[in-house]
Amino acid sequence: MTVARHLPLAALVAALATALAFSPPALAAEEKARTVDFSAEASRPASNDLAVAQLYVEQSGGDPAALAQQVNRVIASALATARAYGDVKVQSAGTSSSPVYGKNGSKIEGWRMRSGLRLETRNVGQLSELIGKLQGSLAVAQVSMQPAPETRRKAADEATTDAIRAFEQRAGLVSSAMGKRYTIRHLNISDGGFRPPQVYARIQASSVMMDSAPAPLEGGDSEVSVTINGTIELID
Structure with missing residues (x-):
C-alpha cells in the first residue's frame, strides 16, 4: 500500500508485471520449457557360462516317518554321488510334505513328500554327466543356462x-536441432536384467534310467540391457 501511494499507476503496473514474471510458478514454467526428458538403451551379449539344475524326489506313503526315511535316503545317496564332481556346487532345495485325502476329501489316507537339490556349475560337462546319473532316482524339474555373476x-x-x-x-x-547447447541435469541408470534361454525338462525317475546318457546342454548368450532416463537443459 505504501508503494501505491508513491508510485505512478503505470510504474506500479510495470512493477507488478515484473514481479509476476519472476514469481516461482513463472520461473518453474520457464525452467520446464528449457528442459527435455528422454531415454537411451543399450545391450551387450553375455555368455551363459553358468548351468543351474533343479532335481527332486517325490514319494507317497501312509506312514510319515517311514516316508521321510525313504526320501532322505534318496537325497543322501544323490549327495554322495554329487560329491564326486568337484566343480559342481550342490545345495538343498527344500523339503515339503502334504496330506493325501480320500475321495470325499474329509479323511487323510496318506502323505506326499518332496525334497529337492540345486546343482550349479560352470563345468557343463560335469553337470551333464551328473544329471545323467541322478536321473536314476531323481526327476529333473528344470535346467537353465545363464551368465555367471561376474x-x-x-x-x-x-x-x-x-x-x-x-x-x-x-x-x-x-x-543441435533447437540451435542451443545443453547440459545434463539428471541421469537415472537402470539395469534391465537379462533373459537367458532355458532348457526345461520334466523327467520322471525310474529304474530304467539308472544308466541314462548325459543330458545335452547348450550355453549360448543372454542379452544384458541397460536403460538411461535423463533430463538435459538447453542453454542459449
Missing part, C-alpha cells in the same frame, strides 16, 4: 558405457 556384471558395465554414449548422442541431436 560375466553379467562385465556385460552390464559395457552396456552402461554404450547407453551413456547413446544418451549423449541423442542430447546433441536435440540441442
Whole structure:
C-alpha cells in the first residue's frame, strides 16, 4: 500500500508485471520449457557360462516317518554321488510334505513328500554327466543356462558405457536441432536384467534310467540391457 501511494499507476503496473514474471510458478514454467526428458538403451551379449539344475524326489506313503526315511535316503545317496564332481556346487532345495485325502476329501489316507537339490556349475560337462546319473532316482524339474555373476556384471558395465554414449548422442541431436547447447541435469541408470534361454525338462525317475546318457546342454548368450532416463537443459 505504501508503494501505491508513491508510485505512478503505470510504474506500479510495470512493477507488478515484473514481479509476476519472476514469481516461482513463472520461473518453474520457464525452467520446464528449457528442459527435455528422454531415454537411451543399450545391450551387450553375455555368455551363459553358468548351468543351474533343479532335481527332486517325490514319494507317497501312509506312514510319515517311514516316508521321510525313504526320501532322505534318496537325497543322501544323490549327495554322495554329487560329491564326486568337484566343480559342481550342490545345495538343498527344500523339503515339503502334504496330506493325501480320500475321495470325499474329509479323511487323510496318506502323505506326499518332496525334497529337492540345486546343482550349479560352470563345468557343463560335469553337470551333464551328473544329471545323467541322478536321473536314476531323481526327476529333473528344470535346467537353465545363464551368465555367471561376474560375466553379467562385465556385460552390464559395457552396456552402461554404450547407453551413456547413446544418451549423449541423442542430447546433441536435440540441442543441435533447437540451435542451443545443453547440459545434463539428471541421469537415472537402470539395469534391465537379462533373459537367458532355458532348457526345461520334466523327467520322471525310474529304474530304467539308472544308466541314462548325459543330458545335452547348450550355453549360448543372454542379452544384458541397460536403460538411461535423463533430463538435459538447453542453454542459449
